[in-house]
Amino acid sequence: MKGEVIECETDSYAPGFTSFIPRLSAFPRVPLPVPYWNGETYQSILQCLISGRVIDGPQVGILRAQIVETHGVADALLCGSGSLALELALRACDVHEGDEVVLPAFCCTSVVPPILSVGATPVLADIGPDLNITAATVEAALTQKTKAVIVPHLFGNPAEIDGIVEFVRGKNIRVIDDAAQALGATLDGQRVGSFGDVGVLSFGAEKVCFGLGGGVVVSRDGEIAAKLFPTALSPVALAPAIAKLSSTIFWRRLRRWTSPLSSLSPAKSVTPDAVPARYRREAMSNLSAAVARSLVQTLDENISARQARVEAYRQLLKDCPHLQLIPHRAGSACLTQVIRILPRRRGEDLASRVIDRLGADGYEVRGSYVPIHLLTNFAQCVWDRLPHAEKVWGDLVELPCEPAVSLDHIRRIASLVVKYLS
Numbered sequence: 001m002k003g004e005v006i007e008c009e010t011d012s013y014a015p016g017f018t019s020f021i022p023r024l025s026a027f028p029r030v031p032l033p034v035p036y037w038n039g040e041t042y043q044s045i046l047q048c049l050i051s052g053r054v055i056d057g058p059q060v061g062i063l064r065a066q067i068v069e070t071h072g073v074a075d076a077l078l079c080g081s082g083s084l085a086l087e088l089a090l091r092a093c094d095v096h097e098g099d100e101v102v103l104p105a106f107c108c109t110s111v112v113p114p115i116l117s118v119g120a121t122p123v124l125a126d127i128g129p130d131l132n133i134t135a136a137t138v139e140a141a142l143t144q145k146t147k148a149v150i151v152p153h154l155f156g157n158p159a160e161i162d163g164i165v166e167f168v169r170g171k172n173i174r175v176i177d178d179a180a181q182a183l184g185a186t187l188d189g190q191r192v193g194s195f196g197d198v199g200v201l202s203f204g205a206e207k208v209c210f211g212l213g214g215g216v217v218v219s220r221d222g223e224i225a226a227k228l229f230p231t232a233l234s235p236v237a238l239a240p241a242i243a244k245l246s247s248t249i250f251w252r253r254l255r256r257w258t259s260p261l262s263s264l265s266p267a268k269s270v271t272p273d274a275v276p277a278r279y280r281r282e283a284m285s286n287l288s289a290a291v292a293r294s295l296v297q298t299l300d301e302n303i304s305a306r307q308a309r310v311e312a313y314r315q316l317l318k319d320c321p322h323l324q325l326i327p328h329r330a331g332s333a334c335l336t337q338v339i340r341i342l343p344r345r346r347g348e349d350l351a352s353r354v355i356d357r358l359g360a361d362g363y364e365v366r367g368s369y370v371p372i373h374l375l376t377n378f379a380q381c382v383w384d385r386l387p388h389a390e391k392v393w394g395d396l397v398e399l400p401c402e403p404a405v406s407l408d409h410i411r412r413i414a415s416l417v418v419k420y421l422s
Contacts, residue, residue: 029362030409031255033402035210035248036295036302044290045245054241057286063293064216067201070296071194073218075225078289079233080282082180082202085215087114089198090148092217092227093174095120099147104133105371106389107152110276111178112378120147124373124383131326131338131368131392132159135167140384148174153182153192155326155398156208156306156333161195162187176200180215183208184299186331198224203288205252208302208333209295212244214284233283241285259364272370275377305403306334309410313337313399316414322350322421326396336398338368341421343395350421351395357420363413368396 035041048054060078067076079085095101097119103111105124115122125141128134131154138149149168151161165175175196179185183201185192185208193199198219203211219225250258251265284292295302310328317323317339324340341351351367358365371389372378399413 026260027256028259028364030400030405031259032364033206034255035253036403041291041294044294048287048290054238054287055236055285059286059289059293060284063289067216071191071218073194073220074222077217077228078284079215080284081213081279082204082215083110083114083279085200085217087117088217088231089176089200090114090118092198092224093148095147100143100145101148102138102141102146103150105373105386106369109372113276116380122381124381126386126388130157134160135163138164146173148176150176150178152178155338156182156185156335157328158185158187158192158331165196181335182333184303185333193218194220197221203292208335211291211295212248212288214288214292233281236282236285241287273375273377302403303333306401309401310334310337312407312410313414320418320421334401336401339397340392340395341397351397354397354420358416361416366398368398
């Protein structure tokens, strides 16, 4: 099992060397998401290190121009994290103390701190069948204090942001297109992130382009974009930048081999109820931008591979009993494939059993988000009724779609799920 260590029959006063060697079964066949890096990524890293241009350099400007072109926006501001990008987006939309911001109850909790940082109140909305916020669930959450709606595209799957934009038109409500999980996804041929008044992209952990962190604020509106650039951001310190690189390579890129040591990882104690780590008001480093550029250059290949894996799951699991596939729309970036394991009887936690069985067979999968209103550390949020989020969240399992996961492994994962549920 993960983290298990061989027990050696040696002198009880002097443990043998082999007592510290992990079992072969401790190394997962398919670990939790690892960065999709290639030779050019490592070459970019080496060039930054050898040249000494880790913090400052041309890569930030080059990446910015690349994003402006690919997303068809007026301008882009690069910063140190997706959370900071969301805060800057809220400020550019003139969200202030006393305003309300609508967001889905079912999403990453890191969306909440940027709202609180501008003094606004997070208002939770329910989700639709595809687990995204909808125009109807937004309508149910609106009040006279609503100043903005944040529309994440969960799991890379485009939300109906076009319908939300149309619904709030003329209501003096800004729409923030949160494409942190959906970089490269499209809706009717247009890149998500470029809808609404302002958009957010991310190169953070477990995103489609899993880099060294960093966020981007984009806008097609020249007036809003102009509000972003008086923003003063501190430069990244060298030591944290190098530490981030080392941590990402050791704990994430090499996770298949380092997972037996996961109890030593800095992220070992993170739980759904934990308050997200504080983010710094800092710029994106040249090193982070260099890694991000290499990932953007392989983005089409990355998404194509993910879409192939989603299609494989669809074919393999479409007739599986007690299972419901959460569908991806055309143009999805297919970050993960979420399945809903339907309990056979009241109180049965079949999803957890499937997760445990897959883990025992070497496939690290997990459940999905706990709705924010069910977590104890987010009392600042307000909500009314959230029936769908409450009904489905405990039945969900996220299956891997990364290009590094072979189609043979996809078939094996699907066959094991069918076996467990039959």
